[in-house]
Amino acid sequence: MQFIDFDTLPSKNALANLAQTPFDLTSDDALSEERLETYVCSSAGFDLLYATQRIDDNVLDSLQQMVDEAGLIEKFAAMKRGAILNFIEGFESEQRQVLHTACRDLFSEAPLCPEATEAAREELDKLKLFLDKLANRELVNSQGQPFNTIIQVGIGGSDLGPRALALALKPFALDGRSARFIANVDPDDAAEVLREVDLSRTLINVVSKSGTTLETLTNEILVRRALEDKGLNPSHHMIAVTGKGSPMDDPSRYLASFYMYDYIGGRYSATSMVGGVTLGFLLGFDGFMEILKGANEVDIASENPSIRRNISLLMAMLGIWNHNLLGYATCAVLPYSQALSRFPAHLQQCDMESNGKSVTRSGTAVRYKTGPVLWGEPGTNGQHAFYQLLHQGTEVVPAEFIGFRKNQYEQDVEVEGTTSQQKLLANLLAQSIALATGRQSDNPVRSFAGNRPNSILLAEQLTPRTLGALLAIYENRIAFQGFCWNINSFDQEGVQLGKVLAGKILAHMVADSKKTAQKKEGSSTEEVLLKVAKII
Structure with a gap:
C-alpha cells in the first residue's frame, strides 16, 4: 500500500486550476432543476443534496481522479480488514490496527476481520445477558427495586459520542429509563448530576480504556463516596468498561465488567461497549443493535469506488475542495434537529483530534492544510446567533446541514397552514439557498454576496438506525480525508x-x-x- 503526500498527487494541479474559476452559484439559473436533480447522492437512508457546492462535473471528475491516485478506497478497505494503519514511519508510534468498523460488522457470515468481530460479539453477548437480568429483575437494588438511571463517567471519546447518541435517541428510551453523563473534572459537573438522581436506583458506568484517566478516576472516587454516604455498596451499583488487564479490570469492585480494545480509538468507540452499555440500558439491546445496523450499512456503502455514489467519500472530497483548493478554514455542521444538539461537539473531537495533524505518515512536516476547524449548533437557534457571519461576514464558512422529513415524537401543531416540522425544513432549505445564491440590493447593508458553499444531509426520521448511519458517514469521511492528506488520523499525541x-x-x-x-x-x-x- 502506497502513501502519497497530498501536494504530489497529479490531480492537485488540475484542481488548483479549476479553483481559479469555481462554479458561480449566484449566476442566473445556477440552481436549475437539472442541477438540483443531478447533484444528489443516496445511500443507507440518507440523501446528500450538494447542488449548492461550488463544483461542476469537471471538479467532480478531478476529485474522482484524486480518490483513485491516493488509493482512498484501497486504504479504507485495508483498514476494515485489519491493516496496521495507526503509525508514523520510522518513529515511535502506536502501531495499531484501526477496527471500530469491526464492532458493527456483525451481520455477515464472513466478517472482514473475524477476530475483532468475534471479540465484539462476545462483549455483546455479555451485554445482552446483563440487560436481560435487569429486565427480568434478577438484578435489582438492595430494596428490590429496578434500576431506572445510568450515569456514564468518562471523558473525551468515553463521553462525547455516547452522550450525543443518548441525547439524540431519548424518544426511543425504554419506559422509565434515563441516562446521565459526568465528564468534567470540575466537581460541579458531578454534583449537579448526583443531586438530580435517586442513587439507590442508579447504575454508574465508569469508562476508561487505560483505567488511569485522571479526570475519570477522580470522578469515580467522588461518585463512590456519594454512594457510600447514602449507605449504598458501590460494587452493587458500578459497572466498568475498560481494557483487559487495566487497573479497573477488577470484578470485586464492579457489578459487571466489559472490555474495550486498543485497536478502537476513543473518538471512534461509540459503537463499541463504550457506548453500548449505556445505550443498551437506555434503548434496550435491540435498540443498540439498530445503531450498529445503520453504521454497518454505511461501512459497506463506503467501499463504493465512485465519488458520485459514496456519501462519505463525496463529503470528504467536497471538504478537501473547500478547504485545500478554495481556502476556507472552517466547516459548520448545522443539524436542524434539537435531538442532535451534542452531535457537533462529538464531531469536533472525532474530526479535529483525528485530522488536526501537521506531520505526514513519513514523519515530515506537511506542506498543505490538513483538518479544518469544525463547529456547529442546531438550527433554527443558530439562525438567531451566528448566521449573520455565515451570510455577510468576511470569513466564508462551508456548511453541512442535517435534516429529517419527520420529527421523532410525531407530535406537532399546524399554525398558519403549516406544521412546526415543515417550518423547520423550510428554514433549512431557505438557509441553504440563501447562502448559495445571495441577493443583490442597492442598499449594501441588505446585499448578500452568496457563493457560500453548503450541502444538505437529509433522511426520513432520526431513529437508532439512521443515527448509526449518520455517525458512520462522518467517521468514514474523516478517515478518507486523513488518507488523502497522508496523515495518521488515529493517534492523538x-x-x-x-x-x-x-x-x-x-x-x-x-x-x-x-x-x-x-x-x-x-x-x-x-x-x-x-x-x-x-x-x-
Whole structure:
C-alpha cells in the first residue's frame, strides 16, 4: 500500500486550476432543476443534496481522479480488514490496527476481520445477558427495586459520542429509563448530576480504556463516596468498561465488567461497549443493535469506488475542495434537529483530534492544510446567533446541514397552514439557498454576496438506525480525508503535553498543601504560576 503526500498527487494541479474559476452559484439559473436533480447522492437512508457546492462535473471528475491516485478506497478497505494503519514511519508510534468498523460488522457470515468481530460479539453477548437480568429483575437494588438511571463517567471519546447518541435517541428510551453523563473534572459537573438522581436506583458506568484517566478516576472516587454516604455498596451499583488487564479490570469492585480494545480509538468507540452499555440500558439491546445496523450499512456503502455514489467519500472530497483548493478554514455542521444538539461537539473531537495533524505518515512536516476547524449548533437557534457571519461576514464558512422529513415524537401543531416540522425544513432549505445564491440590493447593508458553499444531509426520521448511519458517514469521511492528506488520523499525541504538565502542576500543589499544613498559611496562585513557568 502506497502513501502519497497530498501536494504530489497529479490531480492537485488540475484542481488548483479549476479553483481559479469555481462554479458561480449566484449566476442566473445556477440552481436549475437539472442541477438540483443531478447533484444528489443516496445511500443507507440518507440523501446528500450538494447542488449548492461550488463544483461542476469537471471538479467532480478531478476529485474522482484524486480518490483513485491516493488509493482512498484501497486504504479504507485495508483498514476494515485489519491493516496496521495507526503509525508514523520510522518513529515511535502506536502501531495499531484501526477496527471500530469491526464492532458493527456483525451481520455477515464472513466478517472482514473475524477476530475483532468475534471479540465484539462476545462483549455483546455479555451485554445482552446483563440487560436481560435487569429486565427480568434478577438484578435489582438492595430494596428490590429496578434500576431506572445510568450515569456514564468518562471523558473525551468515553463521553462525547455516547452522550450525543443518548441525547439524540431519548424518544426511543425504554419506559422509565434515563441516562446521565459526568465528564468534567470540575466537581460541579458531578454534583449537579448526583443531586438530580435517586442513587439507590442508579447504575454508574465508569469508562476508561487505560483505567488511569485522571479526570475519570477522580470522578469515580467522588461518585463512590456519594454512594457510600447514602449507605449504598458501590460494587452493587458500578459497572466498568475498560481494557483487559487495566487497573479497573477488577470484578470485586464492579457489578459487571466489559472490555474495550486498543485497536478502537476513543473518538471512534461509540459503537463499541463504550457506548453500548449505556445505550443498551437506555434503548434496550435491540435498540443498540439498530445503531450498529445503520453504521454497518454505511461501512459497506463506503467501499463504493465512485465519488458520485459514496456519501462519505463525496463529503470528504467536497471538504478537501473547500478547504485545500478554495481556502476556507472552517466547516459548520448545522443539524436542524434539537435531538442532535451534542452531535457537533462529538464531531469536533472525532474530526479535529483525528485530522488536526501537521506531520505526514513519513514523519515530515506537511506542506498543505490538513483538518479544518469544525463547529456547529442546531438550527433554527443558530439562525438567531451566528448566521449573520455565515451570510455577510468576511470569513466564508462551508456548511453541512442535517435534516429529517419527520420529527421523532410525531407530535406537532399546524399554525398558519403549516406544521412546526415543515417550518423547520423550510428554514433549512431557505438557509441553504440563501447562502448559495445571495441577493443583490442597492442598499449594501441588505446585499448578500452568496457563493457560500453548503450541502444538505437529509433522511426520513432520526431513529437508532439512521443515527448509526449518520455517525458512520462522518467517521468514514474523516478517515478518507486523513488518507488523502497522508496523515495518521488515529493517534492523538497533541493531547498528551497538557496532561504531562498538569501532572507536574498537581505535584507542586501537593507539595504546597503539605507546606500549608505546616505553616498554616496558603501559597498564592502567583507562586504556583512561577513554579509552572520553571517547569515549562
